[in-house]
Amino acid sequence: MKAFLLILLLAAAPSWAASSNAPKPDIGKGGQCVEDPQWMRKNHMHLLKHQRDETVRKGIREEKLSLKNCIECHASSKDDSVIARVDSFCVACHRYEAVNIDCFECHSGMRKSAWLQRNAK
Amino acid sequence: MPTNPFNKNEPRYFYGLVAAGMLVVLLGLFAAHMMEEHGHVITGMNNQIVWGLPHVFAIFMIVAASGVLNVASIGSVFGKTAYKARAPLSSLLSIALLAGGLAVLMLDLGRPDRVIVAATNYNTTSVFAWNVLLYSGLFALAALYLWAMMEQRMNRWSKPVGFIVFGWRIILTTGTGLIFAFLVARQAYASALLPPMFIVMSFAWGLAVFHVVQSALYAWNGMTLDPAILKRMKNLLGIFVLGTLYMVAAYHLTNLYFAKQAGFERFILSDGGIYPWMFWGGYVLLGSLLPLLLIFLPNLGKSSASEKTGSAVAASLLVILGSFALLYVFIIGGQAYPLSIFPGYETTSSFGDGQIANYTPSLPELLLGCGGLAIAFLITTIGVRVLNSLPHDIPDRRKQEAG
Amino acid sequence: MTDIDVQRRSFLKTSLGVAAVTIAPGMLLFDAAHGQPQAAGGKVRWGMLIDTAQCKPGCNDCVTACNRENGLSGGANGQARSPLPNPLPQAGEGANDSLRESHLKPTDPQWIRKIELKDAGSGRELSLPMMCQHCEHPPCVDVCPTGASFKRADGIVLVDKHRCIGCRYCMMACPYKVRSFVHEPLHDQNPDVPRGKGTVESCTLCVHRVDRGQRPACAEACQNKAILFGNLNDPDSEIARKIRTVASTQVRADLGLNTGIRYQGL
Numbered sequence: 001m002k003a004f005l006l007i008l009l010l011a012a013a014p015s016w017a018a019s020s021n022a023p024k025p026d027i028g029k030g031g032q033c034v035e036d037p038q039w040m041r042k043n044h045m046h047l048l049k050h051q052r053d054e055t056v057r058k059g060i061r062e063e064k065l066s067l068k069n070c071i072e073c074h075a076s077s078k079d080d081s082v083i084a085r086v087d088s089f090c091v092a093c094h095r096y097e098a099v100n101i102d103c104f105e106c107h108s109g110m111r112k113s114a115w116l117q118r119n120a121k
Numbered sequence: 122m123p124t125n126p127f128n129k130n131e132p133r134y135f136y137g138l139v140a141a142g143m144l145v146v147l148l149g150l151f152a153a154h155m156m157e158e159h160g161h162v163i164t165g166m167n168n169q170i171v172w173g174l175p176h177v178f179a180i181f182m183i184v185a186a187s188g189v190l191n192v193a194s195i196g197s198v199f200g201k202t203a204y205k206a207r208a209p210l211s212s213l214l215s216i217a218l219l220a221g222g223l224a225v226l227m228l229d230l231g232r233p234d235r236v237i238v239a240a241t242n243y244n245t246t247s248v249f250a251w252n253v254l255l256y257s258g259l260f261a262l263a264a265l266y267l268w269a270m271m272e273q274r275m276n277r278w279s280k281p282v283g284f285i286v287f288g289w290r291i292i293l294t295t296g297t298g299l300i301f302a303f304l305v306a307r308q309a310y311a312s313a314l315l316p317p318m319f320i321v322m323s324f325a326w327g328l329a330v331f332h333v334v335q336s337a338l339y340a341w342n343g344m345t346l347d348p349a350i351l352k353r354m355k356n357l358l359g360i361f362v363l364g365t366l367y368m369v370a371a372y373h374l375t376n377l378y379f380a381k382q383a384g385f386e387r388f389i390l391s392d393g394g395i396y397p398w399m400f401w402g403g404y405v406l407l408g409s410l411l412p413l414l415l416i417f418l419p420n421l422g423k424s425s426a427s428e429k430t431g432s433a434v435a436a437s438l439l440v441i442l443g444s445f446a447l448l449y450v451f452i453i454g455g456q457a458y459p460l461s462i463f464p465g466y467e468t469t470s471s472f473g474d475g476q477i478a479n480y481t482p483s484l485p486e487l488l489l490g491c492g493g494l495a496i497a498f499l500i501t502t503i504g505v506r507v508l509n510s511l512p513h514d515i516p517d518r519r520k521q522e523a524g
Numbered sequence: 525m526t527d528i529d530v531q532r533r534s535f536l537k538t539s540l541g542v543a544a545v546t547i548a549p550g551m552l553l554f555d556a557a558h559g560q561p562q563a564a565g566g567k568v569r570w571g572m573l574i575d576t577a578q579c580k581p582g583c584n585d586c587v588t589a590c591n592r593e594n595g596l597s598g599g600a601n602g603q604a605r606s607p608l609p610n611p612l613p614q615a616g617e618g619a620n621d622s623l624r625e626s627h628l629k630p631t632d633p634q635w636i637r638k639i640e641l642k643d644a645g646s647g648r649e650l651s652l653p654m655m656c657q658h659c660e661h662p663p664c665v666d667v668c669p670t671g672a673s674f675k676r677a678d679g680i681v682l683v684d685k686h687r688c689i690g691c692r693y694c695m696m697a698c699p700y701k702v703r704s705f706v707h708e709p710l711h712d713q714n715p716d717v718p719r720g721k722g723t724v725e726s727c728t729l730c731v732h733r734v735d736r737g738q739r740p741a742c743a744e745a746c747q748n749k750a751i752l753f754g755n756l757n758d759p760d761s762e763i764a765r766k767i768r769t770v771a772s773t774q775v776r777a778d779l780g781l782n783t784g785i786r787y788q789g790l
Contacts, residue, residue, distance in 0.1 A: 056684050059564030059676055061735055068715050106685050106720030108713045115715055160721045162707040167630035171692040171705060231690015231705060231722030239689050242670040249669030249693055305663060305779060306699030460701050462654070462775060463790075466641040470654070472634050472701065479630070 025092035026085070028074040033064055041093075048103070067103070068112055080114035128343075135506065142499040149492010152485040153228035161231065164486050169478035170456045175229040177448045178490030181326065182222030182497060183256075184297060184319060185444075187290040188327020190215040190263065194290075197283025203350045207335070208283070209510040212267040214334060214501055216260060221497030223256060225489055248299045255293040262286050271508065294323045301455075308385040309455025314375070318368035325361035326444045329437040332358065334501060336434045338511055346430060347514055355433040359416035362440060366409050369447070381464065388458050389450060393477070396454040399446040408443010412436035453480055564678040570729055571679065571756040571784035572743065573763050573772060574652060578750035581640055581651040589745030590636045590655075593730060595714040633704030635727040636742055652787060653742065653751070656681060656702045656727035657775065660782035664694035664703065673724075679756075679784050680729045688723040695724060699776050702726050756784065 034040065034047070048067070054060045063069055074089040075082050082089040083104050090109070094101050108115060127134070155163060166173040192211040196204035227236055243250040266286050269279040298316030305311050332354060339346055373390065376382040391397050415436040457478045462468065468475035504510065590596065628634070636655040642648070658681045664673045665681065672687035673694045683694075683703075695703045703726040710720055716732040719725050730740035738744070743753040754763030766772075772786040 052686055053684075056682070056686065057674060057676070059678065059731075059735060071715070106710075106713065106718040106723070108715040108718070110712070110715065112715040115712075119712075119714075157722075160708045161705065162629075162631050167707070168633070168695070168704050169630060169701075171695045231692070231724070232688065235687075235689045238670055238687055239691075242672075242687055244665075244668050244671040246666045247669045247671075247693075248667065249691060253669065300693075303667065304697050306776070307696070456696070460699065462700055463639075463641055465644055467644055468639050468641050470637045470639040471628055472637040473630070474637075474639050474654075474701070 021096075023092040023096040024087060025089045026076045026078070026087050027089055028076050028082075029072075031073055033069070033073065067107060071109065072111055072113070075109070075111040075114070080111040081109045083109035131341075135502070138502055139499065142495045142502060145495035146492050146499060148488045149225075149228075149490075149495060152488035152492065153233070155485055156229070156489070157233060163483065165481045165483040166486070167478075167480075169473045170453060170480040172452055172456065173480060174449075174453075174482040174486035175225050175489045175493075176452055177445060178493055179222045179225040179229070180297065180452065181441075181444055181448055182218045182225070182493060184294065184323045185326040185330045186215045186218035186222060187259070187294045187297075188323030188325065189218060189331050190259075190286060190290050191324050191327050192331050193266065194283060194287040197280050198287045203347075203353065203514065206512040206514055207331070208279075209267060209270050209508065210335065210338075210505070210512060211331060212263045212270070213504045213508065213510050214331060214497075215263045216267075217497040217500035217504065218330070219256060219260060219263075220500055221493040221495075224496050225493035228489060228492075248296055248303060252293075252296050252300075255289070255296050259286075259289055259293055262289055267508075290323075291320065294320045301451075306460060307455060308376075308382055308458060308461065309389075309451065312372065312375075314368065314372050318365070318372060321361065321364040321368050322444070322447075325358065325365045325440060328354065328358045328361055329440040329444075332437040333434060333441070335512065336430060336437075338505060342511065348429070350514065351430060351433060355416050355436065358433075358437065358440065359413055362409050362412055362416075366405075369404075381461070385458050388477070389454050393454060393457070396450050396457070400450045400454075403446025404443045404450065407439055408446055409440075412439045412443070415439070456480075564676045564680075564735075567757060568755050569679040569757040569784065570734060571658065571754065571763060571786065572729075572740070573752040573754075573766055574785065574787050575750045575752070576650050576652045576787055576789035578746075578748040579638075579651050579653065580748060581649065583651075583748070584638055585745045585747060586653045586742035586751065587634075587636050587638060589741040590727070593714075593733075593741035594635060594717045594728075595712075595719070596633055596635060631705075631707035633706060633725060635702070635704065635725070650789065652790075654700060654702065654775075655742070655785070656729070657700055657781070658729060658784035660784070662781065663697040663699065663779075667693045667697045669693065676731075680731050680734070681726075682728055682731065683724055683726065685718060685720060685723045685725075690722040690724065692724060698726075699779055699781070 035043070040047075047065070051062075051065045052067075054062075055066065071082050076084070076088055079085065079088075083091050083101070086092065086095060088109075090101055090104075110118075164173060189211050192204055193208035195201050196206075196208045227233055230236070239249075239253060243253070262282070262285060266279065266282045269275040269282045295316040298319035301310040302312060302315040303310075336346070373386060377386050389396050389400060412435075415432045457480060459468075459473065459475050459477065462474065636653050638651055639654050640649070640651045658675075658679055660675075660679070662673070662675055662681050665675055668674075669691060670687045670689055672684045672689070673681070674684060675681050690705065692705055695701075695705060703724050705724050706719060706721045708721060713719055717728075730738070730742075733740060739753045740751075743751040752763050752766065754761040756764055756767070758764055767786060770788055772788045773790050774781070774783045774786055775790070
């Protein structure tokens with residue numbers, strides 16, 4: 001029994017190290033503006049959830065923390081979107097982790113400057 | 122027990138019923154999936170008629186769920202022995218109907234995936250928020266009640282729990298009435314009469330459903346209902362039907378007195394096309410007067426006990442039909458009549474101002490509503506099989522000894 | 525303290541003062557350029573005064589502007605729909621006639637609409653735009669089970685789409701019937717105006733513009749200057765001064781909701 005569990009553990013270990021499976025998102029313009037990437041990977045959902053109430057319910061619109069601003073930099077340079085392709089900024093990791101993204105039911109995934117160009121008023 | 126074909130194949134019939142129920146549930150779930158995938162545009166609901174056929178089904182089930190528990194309350198709270206034996210079935214039915222009704226409501230939401238949000242964010246002034254707590258509370262209490270009645274060691278708690286259940290569901294049904302009563306701007310609603318009206322309706326509809334289910338169970342098991350109990354129950358149904366008629370009459374008569382309500386009343390009672398038909402034909406005639414006839418004058422051409430039972434079941438089924446008609450007129454008719462935003466002016470716009478709104482029920486809505494009924498049916502069918510909920514009437518010893 | 529210390533002290537105070545005066549305007553401009561880190565204030569109450577005498581029947585400028593600004597225009601994409609050859613599955617008399625003319629389905633959202641009125645007694649005709657009245661005591665906020673329908677501190681009534689479950693109770697409760705439900709999946713939304721299927725929405729008083737210091741799109745678009753937007757709580761604002769001098773009413777004032785939108789000439 002113990003031997004079996006040990007083998008199981010050892011077999012599982014390599015998958016942790018396998019970087020070949022890791023998602024490679026198209027980071028658009030890239031760069032860092034809020035926090036470092038590892039912090040963002042762990043906490044972006046908490047940040048979004050907190051910030052959305054600040055903005056919608058209290059009217060606090062801090063540009064650096066707005067979703068539009070994230071998209072402005074992180075949308076792909078090819079199609080100006082964070083959700084259009086399987087390796088788009090949001091989709092790549094969410095697809096890998098199998099976590100549904102609810103945001104873009106309502107929010108536009110497109111860079112605002114590009115959207116304005118497309119829908120020239 | 123004589124081995125007739127029915128008894129031999131009874132398990133098969135049972136599984137057949139369950140399969141049929143599951144099929145309808147699946148159809149309902151499919152309809153809900155379509156609605157979630159494509160949006161409510163595939164239904165008949167729109168920006169003028171925001172609550173449609175699913176809500177008719179759901180509110181019927183929820184009101185009946187509360188009312189069916191009344192049968193148990195008459196036993197525990199009012200001490201009538203004949204009803205005490207019926208309490209387990211009544212609790213089971215209540216849970217079943219509540220589950221069905223709430224399933225329909227939750228699946229009709231624009232964002233059913235956000236039910237968790239509804240369960241964790243409460244606006245204290247909203248009746249809907251109170252209802253989330255009241256309905257889940259009733260589930261728990263009905264289950265507790267069932268346990269107290271079935272577990273011998275807990276029997277002494279069945280009366281106190283019965284009292285709590287009684288009080289809880291009066292509050293709950295009041296809440297259901299308040300959903301509409303709080304709509305200050307709509308001529309069809311905004312009336313303090315609605316909570317008591319819903320309570321009386323719950324008594325009538327709950328008892329009707331109970332009677333239908335009880336009769337089906339008895340027929341399935343080859344038993345006959347004691348004529349004395351049958352008479353009591355059907356007369357009680359008659360009283361509740363009269364009570365509901367009274368409430369509806371009071372509501373409309375009061376409304377008719379107000380000049381500003383005259384247009385609305387004319388719409389519902391005479392000019393509105395399908396709504397007056399459903400009201401007078403569906404609710405008043407078929408849903409109230411005919412059942413009253415069947416209940417209080419059952420001897421019209423009938424003599425045998427089974428025929429009398431039959432007329433009571435027919436009366437119950439008609440009451441249920443009438444309830445759907447009444448709810449259709451109340452919920453949908455109430456929305457079809459235009460809001461009086463500018464009293465004294467005639468209005469037109471691109472958004473239906475000043476015009477009667479059109480509504481055609483769609484298939485997804487019907488399937489969803491029937492799916493809810495099927496959920497209630499399944500829970501009842503399986504519950505009755507698994508639990509000892511068939512009313513075991515204790516024969517009156519004194520009568521037996523007397524010979 | 526020695527004289528030198530006193531001198532140092534006053535020098536520091538002066539230089540700090542100078543620095544503050546130099547930096548402060550820059551900070552204010554910074555705020556204006558980079559969003560609004562402060563919350564919507566209670567000292568402000570946004571409202572509108574609509575002069576129905578200036579509102580021309582048949583003119584739809586405010587509606588068109590709102591649709592364009594918010595990505596509406598009836599239909600899934602916010603692009604104007606082509607006329608339907610033969611309408612609407614629910615076609616019949618009544619509600620759908622005017623809909624057909626405007627090529628809108630009964631399920632299409634309308635945040636603002638023009639209503640043509642005719643006094644039943646005198647026959648006087650007028651027209652006016654109807655949008656969310658941004659009540660002080662909104663019935664929609666009272667009935668919302670999750671608190672998605674809420675009133676911001678500056679009086680704007682909004683739907684928090686993060687919390688809306690799409691129960692439509694607020695639509696039943698609204699006395700002005702100004703809320704719409706999104707019946708179809710939406711695509712290509714305006715990044716400034718998130719909206720999605722299954723939630724309820726209504727006029728936001730162009731909150732995304734107001735927060736930038738602009739007027740709502742309808743107020744800006746009206747060529748007849750029928751829509752005046754401003755801060756009701758500021759006694760010196762144009763709207764407050766006008767409300768003090770000309771007669772204006774709230775629609776359904778009997779309900780006691782104290783709306784932020786007032787009408788002149790009703």
